[in-house]
Amino acid sequence: MEAIKTRRSIRKFRETPVPENLLKEVLNAARLAPSADNAQPWKIIVVRDEQMKQKVTQACNGQKFLVQAPIVLVVCGIPEDAFQTVGGYMSSHVIDASIALDHVTLAAHSLGLGTCWVAWFKEEKVKDILGIPEDVRVVALSPLGYPDESPERPSRKNLEELIAYDKYE
Amino acid sequence: MEAIKTRRSIRKFRETPVPENLLKEVLNAARLAPSADNAQPWKIIVVRDEQMKQKVTQACNGQKFLVQAPIVLVVCGIPEDAFQTVGGYMSSHVIDASIALDHVTLAAHSLGLGTCWVAWFKEEKVKDILGIPEDVRVVALSPLGYPDESPERPSRKNLEELIAYDKYE
Numbered sequence: 001m002e003a004i005k006t007r008r009s010i011r012k013f014r015e016t017p018v019p020e021n022l023l024k025e026v027l028n029a030a031r032l033a034p035s036a037d038n039a040q041p042w043k044i045i046v047v048r049d050e051q052m053k054q055k056v057t058q059a060c061n062g063q064k065f066l067v068q069a070p071i072v073l074v075v076c077g078i079p080e081d082a083f084q085t086v087g088g089y090m091s092s093h094v095i096d097a098s099i100a101l102d103h104v105t106l107a108a109h110s111l112g113l114g115t116c117w118v119a120w121f122k123e124e125k126v127k128d129i130l131g132i133p134e135d136v137r138v139v140a141l142s143p144l145g146y147p148d149e150s151p152e153r154p155s156r157k158n159l160e161e162l163i164a165y166d167k168y169e
Numbered sequence: 170m171e172a173i174k175t176r177r178s179i180r181k182f183r184e185t186p187v188p189e190n191l192l193k194e195v196l197n198a199a200r201l202a203p204s205a206d207n208a209q210p211w212k213i214i215v216v217r218d219e220q221m222k223q224k225v226t227q228a229c230n231g232q233k234f235l236v237q238a239p240i241v242l243v244v245c246g247i248p249e250d251a252f253q254t255v256g257g258y259m260s261s262h263v264i265d266a267s268i269a270l271d272h273v274t275l276a277a278h279s280l281g282l283g284t285c286w287v288a289w290f291k292e293e294k295v296k297d298i299l300g301i302p303e304d305v306r307v308v309a310l311s312p313l314g315y316p317d318e319s320p321e322r323p324s325r326k327n328l329e330e331l332i333a334y335d336k337y338e
Contacts, residue, residue, distance in 0.1 A: 001172075001279045004198045004272050027332050029173045031325050034274075036288040040326050049335045076337070087292035087307050094259070095288070095309065098267035103173055105203075106275065110170045119205040119264070123256035132337045138256050140264065156200050157209050163196055166218045168245070168301040 003106045008153070010114025011065040013145035018070050022111050026144065029107030030100040036083035036092035042100050042139075045074040045130055052129065059125035060118055060141060069143030073115075075101045076132060077139045097139040105142065114147035172279045177322070179283025180234040182314035187239050191280050195313065198276030199269040205252035205261035211269050211308075214243040214299055221298065228294035229287055229310060238312030242284075244270045245301060246308045266308040274311065283316035 023046070030044060047053050048071055056074065057067040066072050077093030086092045105115040118141040126138050192215070199213060216222050217240055225243065226236040235241050246262030255261045274284040287310040295307050 001194070001198065001276050003170075003172075004201055004276055007203075009203055024328070025170070027328055029170065031328055031331055032173055033271075034176075034178055034286055036286065038323055038325075040331065043331055043333060043337070045333045045335070045337055047335055052335050083288055086288040086309070087290055087295070089292055090263070092288055094263045095267045095286075098264045099271045099286075102202075102268045102271040107170050107173055117203055117205065117264075117268075119252055119255040119261055121256055123258055126256070130336050136337070140255070154207055156207075159193070159196055159200055162200055162209065162212055164212060164214045166214070166216055166221050167299050168212070168214055168305070 003110045007106060007109040008151045009116040010147040010149060011116055012149040013065065013069040013114065013143060014148045016146045018113060018145055022113065025111060026104055026108050026113065029103040033100040033103045035096035035099065036086060039081055039083055041078040041081035041093045042097040043076045043078065044100065045076065047072040047074060055129045056126060059129060060121040063118065063120065065116065066118065066143050069145035071144040073104065073142045073144055074126060074130060074138060075140045077137045079137065080135060093137065094139055101140055101142060108144060112146065113144060115142045115144055118142060172275045176275060176278040177320045178285040179316040179318065180285055181318040182234065182238040182283065182312060183317045185315045187282060187314060191282065194280060195273055195277050195282065198272040202269040202272045204265035204268065205255060208250055208252055209265065210247040210250035210262045211266040212245045212247065213269065214245065216241040216243060224298045225295060228298060229290040232287065232289065234285065235287065235312050238314035240313040242273065242311045242313055243295060243299060243307060244309045246306045248306060249304060262306065263308055270309055270311060277313060281315065282313060284311045284313055287311060
């Protein structure tokens with residue numbers, strides 16, 4: 001609960017590398033994430049190579065905080081491994097990949113590391129750069145590193161707008 | 170991190186009602202969830218009415234643990250309010266609704282409450298029962314209540330299967 005309340009999206013990072021044991025702990029938090037039918041239809045690519053990070057950043061419309069972070073995580077969903085009929089209408093891979101990355105963001109924060117959900121990217125370019133197969137989808141990216149800023153809590157809608165009781169309102 | 174490690178999917182609940190202040194705290198955890206462009210394109214319907222719970226349970230193929238829990242949460246994504254081009258190809262409403270529910274599951278656990286991601290449901294029936302508009306999608310459901318079981322940790326893939334470095338492998 002504390003992590004949920006104090007986590008922020010971090011877009012400025014120190015150069016300090018992420019210790020290997022903390023990276024493992026963060027990735028393990030993703031591993032523990034639940035998924036539909038326990039299919040775990042996702043893969044996270046840990047991008048640390050400087051050239052690769054630069055290319056990936058370009059594929060994210062040049063959002064510079066990505067290349068500034070020591071690590072960029074690229075979260076892929078694997079439709080063919082997923083539960084096919086969430087609600088009778090969709091594959092679970094987007095949900096399952098999202099749960100995994102949410103676990104990462106909260107675990108990272110609890111270890112003093114910063115992350116930021118990145119939705120603004122060109123999937124085809126990211127796939128080309130990292131050799132991601134055609135039938136695998138890129139769901140989101142995130143930088144990972146030590147924060148070099150302490151952003152204020154952003155505004156949110158009121159609970160009344162987000163919650164309804166016993167029927168949709 | 171502790172919550173991530175010890176959370177389990179709960180499918181057996183005590184009859185004890187969920188105190189109003191804990192419900193609010195859990196819903197507030199969803200409210201604090203990040204979303205693409207901070208659009209917060211989701212709504213959670215808190216189902217407590219017994220008849221409604223029974224109908225919703227039927228729409229979830231009769232998964233009895235739903236009706237046994239004092240509360241069923243129905244998590245909706247609102248495509249028209251969402252960031253339209255995650256990766257250049259999809260609406261963010263599934264991701265954003267998933268982050269919100271993941272926050273709920275972890276916050277609930279940290280408060281001694283149990284939840285369970287439910288993907289096996291008939292969206293059209295759930296929408297009919299709760300009056301959910303045509304252009305709003307049901308992404309997932311979860312029971313919420315005091316656990317009446319302590320499941321073992323389910324198996325997960327090894328990190329080697331889930332993680333790759335600098336390129337997809």
